[in-house]
Structures are given as C-alpha cells and as structure tokens.
Amino acid sequence: GDSVTQTEGLVTLTEGLPVMLNCTYQTIYSNPFLFWYVQHLNESPRLLLKSFTDNKRTEHQGFHATLHKSSSSFHLQKSSAQLSDSALYYCALSNYNVLYFGSGTKLTVEP
C-alpha cells in the first residue's frame, strides 16, 4: 500500500545552519501529490508546501522541496534555520482519496 517514511524522529540544529528533513514514499500511482505540513507547539498542522511536478522546486516561507520520482523522495530544505522553525514536520502523500502521513520529524533550533 501507500506509505511515507521520515527517517529522523528528532533533529536538533543551531540557528543559521541549513535544514534538511528527509521524506521518501511508496505508491502505486504514477502521479502522486506530496505535501509538507508543519505543526507548531499547541497549534494544529497546516500546509507548508506541496508538489505534483517531477524535478520542479517548490518554495514557501523560506522552505523548499523538490519531488524526485526517480528516487521517490520529497526532502524539505531551508538554507538557514531560525528559532521560529522549531516545530513538528510531517511529510504526506495523496493517493487521490486520502492523505497518508509520515511519522513526523521534530525540529528543534537552538541559539
């Protein structure tokens, strides 16, 4: 079945360093939609960015990700981490009916 794998449960970074959160997926569909959701403490998850197009970079609020169908990956990146980026990040896959979420990566940015 469809699934999403986020290998890092916890990532701790120093402010100013680059961010990379890994996401790989499995699906039978040739044209999946991939999403990143972010959940700050005491808030509900909200959409950060999404992509459908192979090898096209998608950007939003300083974060970017590129869907690579050849490697089934959709890694989230940012050039310079900020304290306010500390949150729980979920990668998700749409199979045209529902969203399947990964287990999440908790990002902590320290001064």
Next chain:
Amino acid sequence: GGIITQTPKFLIGQEGQKLTLKCQQNFNHDTMYWYRQDSGKGLRLIYYSITENDLQKGDLSEGYDASREKKSSFSLTVTSAQKNEMAVFLCASSIMGTGGNERLFFGHGTKLSVL
C-alpha cells in the same frame, strides 16, 4: 475563511467507557477526516467521509465508530476506551474532487486520557 471546531478540547474517560468526540466545520467542505496523533507514529487515519452519510474506514478504524450526520459535522466514537490510553484526535476537512491536490484544514484537537 473558515474554522474547524472540535469538542471537547480535553476528554477524560474510564476504561471500557464509550466516548464521543465532535467536529464542526464551516468551510462547506465535502470531505472530513479523523486522524489520531501519537508521538513517534505521526497522524494515522481512523475514518473519513466524502459526503453526508458516507463513511470510509482508514487504517486505524478498529475500536472506533463514526457518523457524518450532516455536511458540516463529523463525530467519532471510541467504542471502549483502553486503560492508560492517551492520544490527540484531530479532525480535518478538505474540498472534494481536486484529483489528489487536497489541502487539509485541521481543528485544534481533542486530547484523550483514559484512567
């Protein structure tokens, strides 16, 4: 803009008790979802509904019932609460028919604790 309201925000139950969580949305969205959030396990789908009176099981439906009484509301019932169970239940909604490009809007969650 719209809002998703989940009630109650906190729910404390006893082992074996039947517990009901409610969700209302005013986006006029077709599809509604119930997800369970556990630390380290992500968001797991319990039930979803693509229209009024429709119900579809997710991967985690065992031990739960759901009801889509009308387009704006979707309730979830824990049929028999498990001792020491602790989780957050998130309700979400989206527009149907976008070919997989659904953006989910989430409520703030109901936090369940079972004594």
